[in-house]
Amino acid sequence: MRKPSSHPANQASHEVRIIGGQWKRSKLPVAEKPGLRPTPSRVRETLFNWLGQDLTGWRCLDAFAGTGALGLEAASRGAVEVTLVEQDPALCKSLQATVQRLNAHSVRVERGDGVAALRQRGRQGLDLVFLDPPFGDDGNELLFGAALQAARHAVADNGLVYLEAPRAWDADGLARLGLQPHRHGKAGMVHFHLLQPLPPQ
Numbered sequence: 001m002r003k004p005s006s007h008p009a010n011q012a013s014h015e016v017r018i019i020g021g022q023w024k025r026s027k028l029p030v031a032e033k034p035g036l037r038p039t040p041s042r043v044r045e046t047l048f049n050w051l052g053q054d055l056t057g058w059r060c061l062d063a064f065a066g067t068g069a070l071g072l073e074a075a076s077r078g079a080v081e082v083t084l085v086e087q088d089p090a091l092c093k094s095l096q097a098t099v100q101r102l103n104a105h106s107v108r109v110e111r112g113d114g115v116a117a118l119r120q121r122g123r124q125g126l127d128l129v130f131l132d133p134p135f136g137d138d139g140n141e142l143l144f145g146a147a148l149q150a151a152r153h154a155v156a157d158n159g160l161v162y163l164e165a166p167r168a169w170d171a172d173g174l175a176r177l178g179l180q181p182h183r184h185g186k187a188g189m190v191h192f193h194l195l196q197p198l199p200p201q
Contacts, residue, residue, distance in 0.1 A: 021076030058127040063114030118150035125156035152178040
């Protein structure tokens with residue numbers, strides 16, 4: 001979950017906190033990585049209000065995990081299976097340490113490409129996929145489209161896809177990828193969406 005940041009790359013490390021569930025108030029480290037910014041707590045609070053606070057039994061995948069804030073929020077609320085996918089080896093190591101510290105048996109950390117991880121799962125019927133791809137690099141529009149398409153194939157027909165993006169995705173653009181808007185919000189320059197699969201035709 002990396003986005004352009006106005007903060008200098010050498011800013012001091014800081015932390016965010018899980019805001020709900022069994023690990024409420026637990027700290028998550030935010031590494032000194034340029035552009036690494038976790039989903040703000042107020043956005044996470046809105047998202048989990050949309051989802052309902054109890055995710056008992058859900059199967060989730062956080063495809064661009066970063067700090068792991070989204071996936072760990074889901075696990076904290078009872079998700080039975082959460083996969084955190086992250087390419088950066090240092091971030092993966094930090095995620096592993098956090099999972100061990102929390103004794104989070106339902107959470108697995110996987111190093112790799114988020115889109116590829118979703119494609120490999122095929123139609124496994126996930127309940128929820130989190131997509132918070134990097135913002136601002138050349139070609140990211142293609143990344144967003146690829147991630148959304150892969151997420152659609154990985155979620156169950158009654159599953160959900162959460163997306164953070166630098167712009168709002170409209171119904172027509174989503175429909176081409178097999179998805180439809182359910183909820184939408186905006187915080188600063190970030191648009192966040194809860195999406196549903198279009199019914200099979």
